[in-house]
Amino acid sequence: MNLKELMLTRRSIRKYTAEPVSGEMLEDIVKAAMLGANGKNLKPWSFIIVQDPETIAKLAFCRAGKAPMLATAKAAIVVVGDESVSDTCIEDCAAALTNMHLYAHSLGLGSCWLQCRLRPSDTEGISSEECVRQILGIPEGFLIQGMLAVGHPDQSPAPHDEAALPLEKIHREKW
Numbered sequence: 456m457n458l459k460e461l462m463l464t465r466r467s468i469r470k471y472t473a474e475p476v477s478g479e480m481l482e483d484i485v486k487a488a489m490l491g492a493n494g495k496n497l498k499p500w501s502f503i504i505v506q507d508p509e510t511i512a513k514l515a516f517c518r519a520g521k522a523p524m525l526a527t528a529k530a531a532i533v534v535v536g537d538e539s540v541s542d543t544c545i546e547d548c549a550a551a552l553t554n555m556h557l558y559a560h561s562l563g564l565g566s567c568w569l570q571c572r573l574r575p576s577d578t579e580g581i582s583s584e585e586c587v588r589q590i591l592g593i594p595e596g597f598l599i600q601g602m603l604a605v606g607h608p609d610q611s612p613a614p615h616d617e618a619a620l621p622l623e624k625i626h627r628e629k630w
């Protein structure tokens with residue numbers, strides 16, 4: 456598949472089969488994150504690859520209503536940013552997640568972005584970020600942008616339709 460075909464067929468996958476995902480594949484996905492554009496090339500992100508099913512199950516409680524995709528995910532890749540390194544940390548972490556999501560699809564894997572920043576956890580009064588921080592032992596001061604749930608797809612949503620893109624949002628020369 457060329458890149459455009461990959462982009463058209465990439466969808467958020469929230470249900471995965473029981474087939475394991477190899478450590479090599481997960482590391483490759485993180486390498487794709489590290490190949491992303493980032494402000495001033497300061498690379499303010501770090502990544503935690505979680506494969507322990509018990510930990511993945513705990514992470515599901517880090518979003519209000521529980522994160523349904525983590526019920527079957529074989530891995531979660533958590534994206535942690537250091538805002539003291541770069542003022543584009545949030546954008547850099549988002550670009551990293553985007554790269555991972557698309558690259559996972561190129562490997563035939565399904566994945567879904569799970570937002571943590573600015574979101575509540577399943578426990579009242581505890582933010583999603585705080586919940587992930589406690590479970591994974593992430594020091595105070597680091598931003599927890601979100602995570603990518605990963606597994607072999609157990610659902611196949613329709614590809615995007617290029618003809619249905621909201622082209623009216625394109626302005627030319629002026630707003």
Ligand SMILES: Cc1cc2nc3c(=O)[nH]c(=O)nc-3n(C[C@H](O)[C@H](O)[C@H](O)COP(=O)(O)O)c2cc1C
Pocket residue numbers: 465466467468469567568569570
């Ligand atoms: C910044 C961002 C945050 C997202 N957070 C979540 C989330 O918390 N839970 C979820 O199920 N999907 C999440 N998604 C996935 C979107 O819901 C999904 O990309 C969108 O509905 C379009 O569908 P598609 O990815 O299949 O094209 C997020 C995506 C982005 C870019």
